[in-house]
Amino acid sequence: MSMLVKITLVITLILSILIPFGYFLLGEKRKNRYLITIGTNAFFFFGTMVLAAILMFGGNVDAATELPNTPETLDATNAAVNTIASAPSDLSVGMGYLAAALVTGLSCIGGGIAVAAAASSALGAISENSSILGKSLIFVGLAEGVALYGLIISFMILGKLG
Numbered sequence: 001m002s003m004l005v006k007i008t009l010v011i012t013l014i015l016s017i018l019i020p021f022g023y024f025l026l027g028e029k030r031k032n033r034y035l036i037t038i039g040t041n042a043f044f045f046f047g048t049m050v051l052a053a054i055l056m057f058g059g060n061v062d063a064a065t066e067l068p069n070t071p072e073t074l075d076a077t078n079a080a081v082n083t084i085a086s087a088p089s090d091l092s093v094g095m096g097y098l099a100a101a102l103v104t105g106l107s108c109i110g111g112g113i114a115v116a117a118a119a120s121s122a123l124g125a126i127s128e129n130s131s132i133l134g135k136s137l138i139f140v141g142l143a144e145g146v147a148l149y150g151l152i153i154s155f156m157i158l159g160k161l162g
Contacts, residue, residue, distance in 0.1 A: 009055070013045070013048050016045045016048050020037045021037065023037060053095070057094045103157065104151060104154045107154075110150075111146040111147030112147075114143035115140060118139045118140045119143075
């Protein structure tokens with residue numbers, strides 16, 4: 001990746017953050033201004049990240065030199081082609097690591113939201129009737145299970161990569 005592409009990606013990333021929030025701060029005071037700002041920011045930010053991933057993990061193609069057609073060179077060429085074909089590409093490995101990170105992060109965010117809702121409701125219910133402590137702990141534990149399932153899926157993805 002050339003220096004010009006790197007500089008362009010950095011500028012695009014910075015502008016994808018600054019332009020929506022500049023609109024939010026200086027724009028017309030409307031009811032849905034916040035949603036437009038977040039939507040625009042997410043679209044440009046993740047678009048820039050996808051473009052950066054494609055450019056970063058894309059490989060270069062090199063031309064091969066012509067070899068004589070002897071049995072030794074054919075065997076060596078076949079062995080090299082089989083080795084390259086069986087090895088995972090940089091793009092698939094990189095996207096696999098990205099998938100594992102997303103699974104872990106999003107499951108923890110979802111588990112945190114679920115625990116926040118379940119725990120506050122459980123505390124309110126326990127304060128009214130202390131005999132339902134066990135039942136309320138089950139629901140809080142189920143909400144925490146979301147994060148654990150995400151972690152297990154992340155380990156499964158990492159196990160497939162290497």
